Amino acid sequence: MTYHWLQAPASQVATTAQTLLGWTVSANGVSLRLTEVEAYAGTGEDPASHAQRGPTPRNEVMFGSAGNIYLYFVFGMHWCMNIVCGHEGEAAAVLLRAGEVTEGIEVARERRNHAPDSYLARGPARLVNALGLGRDANGTSAVDGSGPMLLTPPSAAIDPALVASGPRVGVTAAHDIPWRFWLVGEPSVSPYRRHTPRRRPTYTVIV
DNA sequence: AGGGTGATAAACT
DNA sequence: GTTTATCACCCTA
Numbered sequence: 273m274t275y276h277w278l279q280a281p282a283s284q285v286a287t288t289a290q291t292l293l294g295w296t297v298s299a300n301g302v303s304l305r306l307t308e309v310e311a312y313a314g315t316g317e318d319p320a321s322h323a324q325r326g327p328t329p330r331n332e333v334m335f336g337s338a339g340n341i342y343l344y345f346v347f348g349m350h351w352c353m354n355i356v357c358g359h360e361g362e363a364a365a366v367l368l369r370a371g372e373v374t375e376g377i378e379v380a381r382e383r384r385n386h387a388p389d390s391y392l393a394r395g396p397a398r399l400v401n402a403l404g405l406g407r408d409a410n411g412t413s414a415v416d417g418s419g420p421m422l423l424t425p426p427s428a429a430i431d432p433a434l435v436a437s438g439p440r441v442g443v444t445a446a447h448d449i450p451w452r453f454w455l456v457g458e459p460s461v462s463p464y465r466r467h468t469p470r471r472r473p474t475y476t477v478i479v
Numbered sequence: 480a481g482g483g484t485g486a487t488a489a490a491c492t
Numbered sequence: 493g494t495t496t497a498t499c500a501c502c503c504t505a
Binding site: 310312320321322344346347348349350352354367369387395396397398440441442443444 | 495496497498499500
């Protein structure tokens with residue numbers, strides 16, 4: 273299965289991101305309905321994008337086929353997942369930030385150490401955790417059934433009036449670009465936090 | 480409700 | 493050597 277809208281040009285990734293709201297992702301016995309996403313554009317187009325400076329070993333998946341999964345490792349312990357968008361050779365992706373668990377909630381609770389239900393997939397790393405995904409899934413397809421995850425459409429179209437937007441979470445660059453999209457009123461949507469610059473550890477030499 | 484902080488590793492300058 | 497598309501936990505209210 274291919275979804276033509278996923279292959280819209282990288283410059284339209286914000287629209288693609290909004291389209292993904294309400295879709296279901298299923299992997300390893302857990303399904304969840306996407307409630308919050310963020311768009312990231314390609315080389316030279318988006319200072320906050322991993323692809324801003326061109327291809328590297330980490331981001332090469334972003335330049336591949338739309339519908340593939342780009343997983344990256346952050347802060348030494350977390351995985352975050354994107355759906356690759358745009359034409360082959362362009363880099364654009366949608367970060368999956370939050371979802372509502374619709375199937376396999378017992379499995380998800382187990383994987384998430386029995387956190388409250390609204391926290392099972394609230395935040396990109398928690399979402400990946402709930403789905404039981406990791407390094408192995410990087411570069412696999414989320415649309416043709418050949419990989420561990422499958423993306424499926426909602427039964428009814430999402431009401432555009434329920435879609436809100438704002439600045440992306442945790443990014444230091446491009447605060448003025450409102451490319452975070454979420455469904456209004458969903459308990460699983462992570463609250464916006466301004467990026468707090470981490471005070472780097474300083475040491476005073478005691479004489 | 481919200482702010483501060485430690486954990487911990489790869490990518491990048 | 494510095495930064496990072498985060499989370500859990502602990503603190504003050």
